[in-house]
Amino acid sequence: MTHRVRHTKQRAAILDTLEAMNRPLSLDEIQVGARERCPGIGERTIFRNLKEMMDEYLLVRVFLPGKPTLYELPTGEHRPHFICRNCDQVFQLPGETPEVMSRYKAPPEFEIDGEDVVFFGRCPACKK
Ligand SMILES: [Zn+2]
Structure with missing residues (x-):
C-alpha cells in the first residue's frame, strides 16, 4: 500500500511537470520539475517510472535529430x-x-x- 502511494506520487510529479511546462521535456528537465514536486525522487526512480508510463501509453517519446530523447503526453494525433x-x-x-x-x-x-x-x-x- 505504501509502495503504491509513493508510486502514484512520483507519477503525479512527472505528469504535473509535463503539464506545467506544456512542451516535450528531456529526462534532465523532467528530473528538475519532478524534484520540485516530489523532493528526494531519484534519477533511477524517475527513469523507471518513465518507462512504465510509456508501456501504459501515459507518455510517448519524441525523437528529433540533434535533440536528446524527449517525453510528451500522448494526444492520439500525429502532431507537428x-x-x-x-x-x-x-x-x-x-x-x-x-x-x-x-x-x-x-x-x-x-x-x-x-x-x-x-x-x-x-x-x-x-x-x-
Ligand atoms: Zn524560444
Whole structure:
C-alpha cells in the first residue's frame, strides 16, 4: 500500500511537470520539475517510472535529430513539432501533421517509411 502511494506520487510529479511546462521535456528537465514536486525522487526512480508510463501509453517519446530523447503526453494525433531558433526549446503544435510523404517524390533507391514535420521559428516567449 505504501509502495503504491509513493508510486502514484512520483507519477503525479512527472505528469504535473509535463503539464506545467506544456512542451516535450528531456529526462534532465523532467528530473528538475519532478524534484520540485516530489523532493528526494531519484534519477533511477524517475527513469523507471518513465518507462512504465510509456508501456501504459501515459507518455510517448519524441525523437528529433540533434535533440536528446524527449517525453510528451500522448494526444492520439500525429502532431507537428516546433523548435525555437532562439531558445532551442521544442514545442508540440496543435492539429494533425500535414501529409508530406505522399506529396514528396523520393528517389526510387530510397525506401521511406516515416516522416516527422518540424517547424522552426520563434516561440511565444522569444517572439515578445
Ligand atoms: Zn524560444
